[in-house]
Amino acid sequence: MKPINDTVEALKPSGIRKYFDLANAMEGVISLGVGEPDFDTPWHISAKAVESLEEGRTHYTANRGLLALRRQIANYYRNRYGIGYDPESQILVTVGGSEAVDLCCRTLINPGDEVIVLDPNYVAYEPAIEMAGGVPVRIELTQEHDFKLLPEDLETAISERTKAIIVNFPSNPTGGVMSREDYARIVPIIQRSGIYVISDEIYSELLFDGEFCSPANFEDIRDQVLVINGFSKAFAMTGWRLGYLLSNPELSAQLTKVHQFVIMSAPTAAQYAAIEALEHGMPDIEAMRREYEARRNLLCTRLNRMGLTTNVPKGTFYVFANITSSGLSSDEFCVRLLEEQKVAIVPGTAFGESGEGFVRISYATSMEHIKEACARIEAFLAPLQ
Numbered sequence: 001m002k003p004i005n006d007t008v009e010a011l012k013p014s015g016i017r018k019y020f021d022l023a024n025a026m027e028g029v030i031s032l033g034v035g036e037p038d039f040d041t042p043w044h045i046s047a048k049a050v051e052s053l054e055e056g057r058t059h060y061t062a063n064r065g066l067l068a069l070r071r072q073i074a075n076y077y078r079n080r081y082g083i084g085y086d087p088e089s090q091i092l093v094t095v096g097g098s099e100a101v102d103l104c105c106r107t108l109i110n111p112g113d114e115v116i117v118l119d120p121n122y123v124a125y126e127p128a129i130e131m132a133g134g135v136p137v138r139i140e141l142t143q144e145h146d147f148k149l150l151p152e153d154l155e156t157a158i159s160e161r162t163k164a165i166i167v168n169f170p171s172n173p174t175g176g177v178m179s180r181e182d183y184a185r186i187v188p189i190i191q192r193s194g195i196y197v198i199s200d201e202i203y204s205e206l207l208f209d210g211e212f213c214s215p216a217n218f219e220d221i222r223d224q225v226l227v228i229n230g231f232s233k234a235f236a237m238t239g240w241r242l243g244y245l246l247s248n249p250e251l252s253a254q255l256t257k258v259h260q261f262v263i264m265s266a267p268t269a270a271q272y273a274a275i276e277a278l279e280h281g282m283p284d285i286e287a288m289r290r291e292y293e294a295r296r297n298l299l300c301t302r303l304n305r306m307g308l309t310t311n312v313p314k315g316t317f318y319v320f321a322n323i324t325s326s327g328l329s330s331d332e333f334c335v336r337l338l339e340e341q342k343v344a345i346v347p348g349t350a351f352g353e354s355g356e357g358f359v360r361i362s363y364a365t366s367m368e369h370i371k372e373a374c375a376r377i378e379a380f381l382a383p384l385q
Protein backbone atom coordinates (compact mmCIF):
# COMPACT_ATOMS: atom_id res chain seq x y z
CA MET A 1 0.00 0.00 0.00
CA LYS A 2 1.07 3.59 -0.59
CA PRO A 3 2.26 5.64 2.39
CA ILE A 4 -0.24 7.93 4.08
CA ASN A 5 0.29 11.64 4.71
CA ASP A 6 3.72 12.21 6.30
CA THR A 7 2.54 14.75 8.86
CA VAL A 8 -0.24 12.50 10.11
CA GLU A 9 2.09 9.53 10.21
CA ALA A 10 4.54 11.50 12.36
CA LEU A 11 1.93 12.75 14.87
CA LYS A 12 2.33 11.29 18.33
CA PRO A 13 -0.88 10.26 20.08
CA SER A 14 -1.89 12.54 22.97
CA GLY A 15 0.24 11.95 26.08
CA ILE A 16 -2.93 12.03 28.16
CA ARG A 17 -4.50 8.93 26.61
CA LYS A 18 -1.72 6.62 27.74
CA TYR A 19 -2.67 7.20 31.38
CA PHE A 20 -6.35 6.70 30.76
CA ASP A 21 -5.63 3.40 29.05
CA LEU A 22 -3.45 2.28 31.96
CA ALA A 23 -6.01 3.49 34.52
CA ASN A 24 -8.94 1.85 32.71
CA ALA A 25 -7.21 -1.51 32.90
CA MET A 26 -7.00 -1.29 36.74
CA GLU A 27 -9.58 -1.62 39.52
CA GLY A 28 -10.16 1.05 42.19
CA VAL A 29 -8.40 3.91 40.40
CA ILE A 30 -9.23 7.51 41.32
CA SER A 31 -8.83 9.63 38.22
CA LEU A 32 -7.81 13.24 38.53
CA GLY A 33 -6.75 13.11 34.92
CA VAL A 34 -9.83 14.09 32.98
CA GLY A 35 -10.37 17.47 31.36
CA GLU A 36 -14.13 17.59 31.61
CA PRO A 37 -16.66 18.64 34.24
CA ASP A 38 -17.97 15.87 36.48
CA PHE A 39 -21.37 17.61 36.52
CA ASP A 40 -24.09 16.53 34.13
CA THR A 41 -25.57 19.17 31.83
CA PRO A 42 -28.28 21.02 33.79
CA TRP A 43 -31.57 19.39 32.84
CA HIS A 44 -33.38 22.52 31.64
CA ILE A 45 -30.67 22.80 28.96
CA SER A 46 -30.96 19.16 27.87
CA ALA A 47 -34.77 19.45 27.89
CA LYS A 48 -34.67 22.08 25.15
CA ALA A 49 -32.78 19.68 22.90
CA VAL A 50 -35.33 16.94 23.63
CA GLU A 51 -38.11 19.38 22.83
CA SER A 52 -36.47 20.31 19.52
CA LEU A 53 -36.33 16.63 18.56
CA GLU A 54 -39.97 16.09 19.56
CA GLU A 55 -40.91 18.97 17.31
CA GLY A 56 -39.03 17.44 14.41
CA ARG A 57 -36.31 20.05 14.20
CA THR A 58 -33.86 17.44 12.92
CA HIS A 59 -32.48 19.17 9.83
CA TYR A 60 -29.32 21.10 8.98
CA THR A 61 -29.18 24.68 10.20
CA ALA A 62 -27.54 27.60 8.39
CA ASN A 63 -23.81 26.95 7.93
CA ARG A 64 -22.98 29.55 10.54
CA GLY A 65 -25.49 28.06 12.98
CA LEU A 66 -28.99 29.12 14.07
CA LEU A 67 -29.35 32.89 13.95
CA ALA A 68 -31.14 32.77 17.32
CA LEU A 69 -28.07 31.12 18.83
CA ARG A 70 -25.68 33.57 17.20
CA ARG A 71 -27.75 36.41 18.64
CA GLN A 72 -27.45 34.88 22.10
CA ILE A 73 -23.69 34.50 21.67
CA ALA A 74 -23.45 38.14 20.57
CA ASN A 75 -25.45 39.28 23.63
CA TYR A 76 -23.35 37.13 25.90
CA TYR A 77 -19.98 38.46 24.66
CA ARG A 78 -21.25 42.04 24.74
CA ASN A 79 -22.84 41.89 28.17
CA ARG A 80 -20.32 39.66 29.87
CA TYR A 81 -17.01 40.76 28.32
CA GLY A 82 -17.82 44.08 26.66
CA ILE A 83 -16.98 42.95 23.11
CA GLY A 84 -19.48 43.39 20.28
CA TYR A 85 -19.79 40.89 17.41
CA ASP A 86 -22.37 41.00 14.62
CA PRO A 87 -24.39 37.75 14.65
CA GLU A 88 -24.82 37.84 10.87
CA SER A 89 -21.22 38.30 9.81
CA GLN A 90 -18.84 37.65 12.70
CA ILE A 91 -20.05 34.54 14.50
CA LEU A 92 -19.63 30.93 13.41
CA VAL A 93 -21.04 28.05 15.48
CA THR A 94 -18.63 25.09 15.43
CA VAL A 95 -18.36 21.48 16.56
CA GLY A 96 -16.73 22.35 19.87
CA GLY A 97 -13.73 24.57 20.43
CA SER A 98 -11.85 21.68 18.82
CA GLU A 99 -13.21 22.35 15.35
CA ALA A 100 -12.58 26.05 15.85
CA VAL A 101 -8.87 25.43 16.56
CA ASP A 102 -8.59 23.42 13.37
CA LEU A 103 -10.51 25.98 11.29
CA CYS A 104 -8.25 28.81 12.47
CA CYS A 105 -5.14 26.88 11.54
CA ARG A 106 -6.41 25.79 8.14
CA THR A 107 -7.68 29.24 7.29
CA LEU A 108 -4.60 31.22 8.34
CA ILE A 109 -1.59 29.01 7.68
CA ASN A 110 0.40 28.65 4.48
CA PRO A 111 3.00 25.87 4.33
CA GLY A 112 6.06 26.84 6.35
CA ASP A 113 4.34 29.63 8.33
CA GLU A 114 5.33 29.77 11.97
CA VAL A 115 2.68 29.79 14.70
CA ILE A 116 3.72 30.64 18.23
CA VAL A 117 2.40 28.41 21.00
CA LEU A 118 2.95 28.64 24.71
CA ASP A 119 4.73 25.76 26.38
CA PRO A 120 3.08 24.07 28.23
CA ASN A 121 -0.06 24.26 26.12
CA TYR A 122 -3.25 22.38 25.25
CA VAL A 123 -2.44 19.17 23.39
CA ALA A 124 -4.44 19.87 20.20
CA TYR A 125 -2.72 23.07 19.09
CA GLU A 126 0.56 21.76 17.71
CA PRO A 127 -1.00 18.88 15.75
CA ALA A 128 -3.55 21.31 14.25
CA ILE A 129 -0.75 23.68 13.21
CA GLU A 130 1.31 20.86 11.73
CA MET A 131 -1.61 19.32 9.85
CA ALA A 132 -2.19 22.71 8.26
CA GLY A 133 1.45 22.77 7.13
CA GLY A 134 2.62 25.24 9.78
CA VAL A 135 5.57 25.12 12.15
CA PRO A 136 4.93 25.52 15.89
CA VAL A 137 7.39 27.81 17.70
CA ARG A 138 7.28 27.47 21.46
CA ILE A 139 7.60 30.10 24.15
CA GLU A 140 8.42 28.61 27.51
CA LEU A 141 6.22 29.76 30.38
CA THR A 142 7.53 29.54 33.92
CA GLN A 143 6.05 28.99 37.35
CA GLU A 144 8.13 31.94 38.55
CA HIS A 145 6.06 34.24 36.31
CA ASP A 146 2.75 32.52 37.08
CA PHE A 147 2.76 30.90 33.62
CA LYS A 148 2.03 34.22 31.90
CA LEU A 149 3.21 35.35 28.47
CA LEU A 150 5.92 38.00 28.85
CA PRO A 151 6.43 40.74 26.23
CA GLU A 152 10.18 40.16 25.90
CA ASP A 153 9.63 36.47 25.11
CA LEU A 154 6.98 37.28 22.53
CA GLU A 155 9.25 39.84 20.90
CA THR A 156 12.04 37.26 20.60
CA ALA A 157 9.79 34.55 19.19
CA ILE A 158 8.32 36.63 16.37
CA SER A 159 10.07 36.24 13.03
CA GLU A 160 9.36 37.19 9.42
CA ARG A 161 7.52 33.90 9.07
CA THR A 162 5.24 34.26 12.09
CA LYS A 163 1.58 34.13 11.09
CA ALA A 164 -0.16 33.82 14.45
CA ILE A 165 0.05 33.06 18.14
CA ILE A 166 -2.32 30.78 20.03
CA VAL A 167 -3.07 31.87 23.59
CA ASN A 168 -5.29 30.14 26.11
CA PHE A 169 -6.06 31.92 29.37
CA PRO A 170 -7.29 30.69 31.80
CA SER A 171 -4.89 27.98 30.72
CA ASN A 172 -5.10 24.25 30.35
CA PRO A 173 -2.87 22.86 31.89
CA THR A 174 -1.42 25.57 34.17
CA GLY A 175 -4.55 27.42 35.35
CA GLY A 176 -2.63 30.63 34.60
CA VAL A 177 -4.50 33.82 33.70
CA MET A 178 -3.50 37.00 31.85
CA SER A 179 -4.91 40.18 33.38
CA ARG A 180 -5.76 43.33 31.45
CA GLU A 181 -2.39 44.78 32.49
CA ASP A 182 -0.55 41.66 31.31
CA TYR A 183 -2.23 41.84 27.91
CA ALA A 184 -1.67 45.59 27.66
CA ARG A 185 2.07 44.91 27.64
CA ILE A 186 1.91 42.59 24.63
CA VAL A 187 -0.76 44.38 22.60
CA PRO A 188 1.69 46.88 20.99
CA ILE A 189 3.88 43.99 19.85
CA ILE A 190 0.89 42.21 18.30
CA GLN A 191 -0.23 45.39 16.61
CA ARG A 192 3.21 46.22 15.25
CA SER A 193 3.89 42.74 13.91
CA GLY A 194 0.44 42.30 12.35
CA ILE A 195 0.21 38.67 13.46
CA TYR A 196 -3.11 37.04 14.30
CA VAL A 197 -4.03 36.07 17.83
CA ILE A 198 -6.05 32.89 18.21
CA SER A 199 -7.49 33.27 21.69
CA ASP A 200 -8.93 30.06 23.13
CA GLU A 201 -11.30 31.33 25.82
CA ILE A 202 -12.97 28.02 26.60
CA TYR A 203 -12.28 28.49 30.34
CA SER A 204 -13.39 32.13 30.50
CA GLU A 205 -16.24 31.28 32.92
CA LEU A 206 -14.02 29.22 35.19
CA LEU A 207 -12.23 32.15 36.73
CA PHE A 208 -11.97 32.51 40.49
CA ASP A 209 -9.95 35.67 41.00
CA GLY A 210 -10.14 38.92 39.05
CA GLU A 211 -11.95 39.71 35.82
CA PHE A 212 -11.65 37.87 32.54
CA CYS A 213 -9.83 39.77 29.80
CA SER A 214 -9.65 38.83 26.13
CA PRO A 215 -7.09 40.23 23.68
CA ALA A 216 -10.19 41.23 21.69
CA ASN A 217 -10.93 43.74 24.47
CA PHE A 218 -8.16 45.85 22.95
CA GLU A 219 -9.60 47.91 20.12
CA ASP A 220 -6.18 48.33 18.47
CA ILE A 221 -5.84 44.64 17.69
CA ARG A 222 -9.51 43.57 17.67
CA ASP A 223 -9.45 42.70 13.94
CA GLN A 224 -6.37 40.51 14.41
CA VAL A 225 -8.02 38.37 17.09
CA LEU A 226 -9.94 35.14 16.50
CA VAL A 227 -11.86 34.21 19.65
CA ILE A 228 -12.65 30.56 20.36
CA ASN A 229 -15.18 29.66 23.02
CA GLY A 230 -17.80 27.00 23.63
CA PHE A 231 -20.23 25.26 25.91
CA SER A 232 -18.18 22.24 27.05
CA LYS A 233 -16.53 23.59 30.17
CA ALA A 234 -18.75 26.42 31.37
CA PHE A 235 -22.07 24.58 31.03
CA ALA A 236 -20.81 21.00 31.50
CA MET A 237 -21.71 20.18 27.88
CA THR A 238 -18.65 18.31 26.57
CA GLY A 239 -20.71 15.62 24.84
CA TRP A 240 -22.86 18.09 22.93
CA ARG A 241 -19.88 19.15 20.82
CA LEU A 242 -20.68 22.82 20.47
CA GLY A 243 -18.42 25.85 20.31
CA TYR A 244 -18.05 29.08 18.37
CA LEU A 245 -15.57 31.31 16.63
CA LEU A 246 -15.69 35.12 16.65
CA SER A 247 -13.65 37.21 14.25
CA ASN A 248 -13.72 40.14 11.86
CA PRO A 249 -16.25 39.76 9.00
CA GLU A 250 -13.70 39.03 6.26
CA LEU A 251 -12.01 36.30 8.28
CA SER A 252 -15.34 34.94 9.43
CA ALA A 253 -16.46 34.51 5.82
CA GLN A 254 -13.29 32.54 5.06
CA LEU A 255 -13.60 30.41 8.19
CA THR A 256 -17.22 29.71 7.27
CA LYS A 257 -16.14 28.40 3.85
CA VAL A 258 -13.93 25.77 5.45
CA HIS A 259 -16.62 24.88 8.01
CA GLN A 260 -19.21 24.62 5.23
CA PHE A 261 -17.25 22.04 3.32
CA VAL A 262 -16.05 20.00 6.28
CA ILE A 263 -18.98 20.12 8.69
CA MET A 264 -22.02 21.77 6.99
CA SER A 265 -23.53 22.85 10.31
CA ALA A 266 -23.05 22.01 13.98
CA PRO A 267 -25.51 19.53 15.52
CA THR A 268 -29.00 21.04 15.49
CA ALA A 269 -30.36 19.71 18.80
CA ALA A 270 -27.19 20.87 20.53
CA GLN A 271 -27.74 24.36 19.17
CA TYR A 272 -31.20 24.51 20.74
CA ALA A 273 -29.72 23.38 24.04
CA ALA A 274 -27.06 26.08 23.75
CA ILE A 275 -29.66 28.83 23.28
CA GLU A 276 -31.22 27.76 26.57
CA ALA A 277 -27.78 27.61 28.22
CA LEU A 278 -27.00 31.23 27.35
CA GLU A 279 -30.53 32.46 28.06
CA HIS A 280 -31.12 30.79 31.43
CA GLY A 281 -27.94 28.94 32.41
CA MET A 282 -25.90 31.64 34.13
CA PRO A 283 -26.96 30.60 37.66
CA ASP A 284 -25.79 27.04 36.85
CA ILE A 285 -22.37 28.35 35.89
CA GLU A 286 -22.13 30.24 39.15
CA ALA A 287 -23.04 27.18 41.24
CA MET A 288 -20.46 25.00 39.47
CA ARG A 289 -17.78 27.69 39.74
CA ARG A 290 -18.28 27.96 43.51
CA GLU A 291 -17.88 24.19 43.84
CA TYR A 292 -14.70 24.17 41.70
CA GLU A 293 -13.29 26.98 43.80
CA ALA A 294 -13.81 25.09 47.06
CA ARG A 295 -12.13 22.03 45.54
CA ARG A 296 -9.22 24.09 44.25
CA ASN A 297 -8.63 25.57 47.67
CA LEU A 298 -8.62 22.19 49.35
CA LEU A 299 -6.38 20.57 46.74
CA CYS A 300 -3.81 23.39 46.67
CA THR A 301 -3.59 23.54 50.45
CA ARG A 302 -3.03 19.81 50.68
CA LEU A 303 -0.46 19.68 47.85
CA ASN A 304 1.58 22.56 49.24
CA ARG A 305 1.54 20.92 52.66
CA MET A 306 3.00 17.79 51.05
CA GLY A 307 5.88 19.81 49.61
CA LEU A 308 4.52 19.88 46.05
CA THR A 309 4.75 23.61 45.46
CA THR A 310 1.66 24.62 43.57
CA ASN A 311 0.70 28.09 42.38
CA VAL A 312 -2.95 28.56 43.27
CA PRO A 313 -4.55 28.63 39.80
CA LYS A 314 -6.78 31.64 39.15
CA GLY A 315 -8.93 29.70 36.71
CA THR A 316 -9.88 26.35 35.03
CA PHE A 317 -10.24 23.10 36.97
CA TYR A 318 -6.58 22.10 36.87
CA VAL A 319 -3.63 22.62 39.15
CA PHE A 320 -0.11 22.34 37.80
CA ALA A 321 1.89 20.97 40.72
CA ASN A 322 5.67 21.14 40.94
CA ILE A 323 6.88 17.64 41.80
CA THR A 324 10.65 18.21 41.69
CA SER A 325 10.89 17.70 45.47
CA SER A 326 9.99 14.02 44.87
CA GLY A 327 13.19 13.48 42.88
CA LEU A 328 11.17 11.80 40.12
CA SER A 329 10.57 12.85 36.53
CA SER A 330 6.97 13.78 35.62
CA ASP A 331 6.47 10.52 33.77
CA GLU A 332 7.95 8.36 36.58
CA PHE A 333 5.83 10.20 39.13
CA CYS A 334 2.60 9.54 37.23
CA VAL A 335 3.34 5.91 36.34
CA ARG A 336 4.43 5.02 39.88
CA LEU A 337 1.57 6.93 41.53
CA LEU A 338 -0.85 4.98 39.38
CA GLU A 339 0.79 1.63 39.99
CA GLU A 340 1.46 2.09 43.71
CA GLN A 341 -1.54 4.14 44.86
CA LYS A 342 -4.01 3.96 41.97
CA VAL A 343 -4.31 7.68 41.37
CA ALA A 344 -4.36 8.79 37.73
CA ILE A 345 -2.96 12.22 36.90
CA VAL A 346 -1.15 13.55 33.84
CA PRO A 347 2.57 14.40 33.48
CA GLY A 348 3.33 18.01 32.64
CA THR A 349 5.37 16.79 29.67
CA ALA A 350 2.14 15.76 27.91
CA PHE A 351 1.70 19.51 27.33
CA GLY A 352 5.23 20.38 26.20
CA GLU A 353 8.84 20.05 27.21
CA SER A 354 8.70 22.75 29.84
CA GLY A 355 6.08 20.69 31.65
CA GLU A 356 8.94 18.51 32.99
CA GLY A 357 8.92 18.68 36.78
CA PHE A 358 5.14 19.22 36.87
CA VAL A 359 1.97 17.16 36.90
CA ARG A 360 -1.52 18.28 35.94
CA ILE A 361 -4.18 17.39 38.47
CA SER A 362 -7.82 17.94 37.56
CA TYR A 363 -10.33 18.81 40.25
CA ALA A 364 -13.34 18.23 38.05
CA THR A 365 -14.22 15.41 40.40
CA SER A 366 -15.98 15.13 43.76
CA MET A 367 -14.59 16.47 47.02
CA GLU A 368 -14.52 12.89 48.40
CA HIS A 369 -12.37 11.74 45.50
CA ILE A 370 -10.03 14.69 45.93
CA LYS A 371 -9.59 13.99 49.65
CA GLU A 372 -8.95 10.30 49.06
CA ALA A 373 -6.53 11.06 46.21
CA CYS A 374 -4.61 13.50 48.45
CA ALA A 375 -4.28 10.82 51.15
CA ARG A 376 -2.94 8.42 48.54
CA ILE A 377 -0.46 10.97 47.11
CA GLU A 378 0.75 11.62 50.66
CA ALA A 379 1.27 7.88 51.20
CA PHE A 380 3.10 7.70 47.86
CA LEU A 381 5.44 10.56 48.76
CA ALA A 382 6.24 9.42 52.32
CA PRO A 383 9.00 6.90 51.44
CA LEU A 384 10.46 9.26 48.83
CA GLN A 385 11.06 12.21 51.13
Ligand code: PMP
Nearest residue numbers: 035096097098122172230232243
Ligand atom coordinates in the same frame (compact mmCIF):
# COMPACT_ATOMS: atom_id res chain seq x y z
N1 PMP B 1 -9.33 24.22 24.27
C1 PMP B 1 -8.89 23.81 25.47
C2 PMP B 1 -7.84 24.60 26.14
C3 PMP B 1 -9.42 22.65 26.06
O1 PMP B 1 -8.97 22.27 27.27
C4 PMP B 1 -10.40 21.92 25.37
C5 PMP B 1 -11.00 20.66 25.94
N2 PMP B 1 -10.20 19.89 26.74
C6 PMP B 1 -10.82 22.39 24.12
C7 PMP B 1 -10.27 23.53 23.60
C8 PMP B 1 -11.84 21.68 23.29
O2 PMP B 1 -13.08 21.69 23.86
P1 PMP B 1 -14.40 21.34 23.05
O3 PMP B 1 -14.04 20.85 21.72
O4 PMP B 1 -15.10 20.31 23.88
O5 PMP B 1 -15.15 22.64 23.00
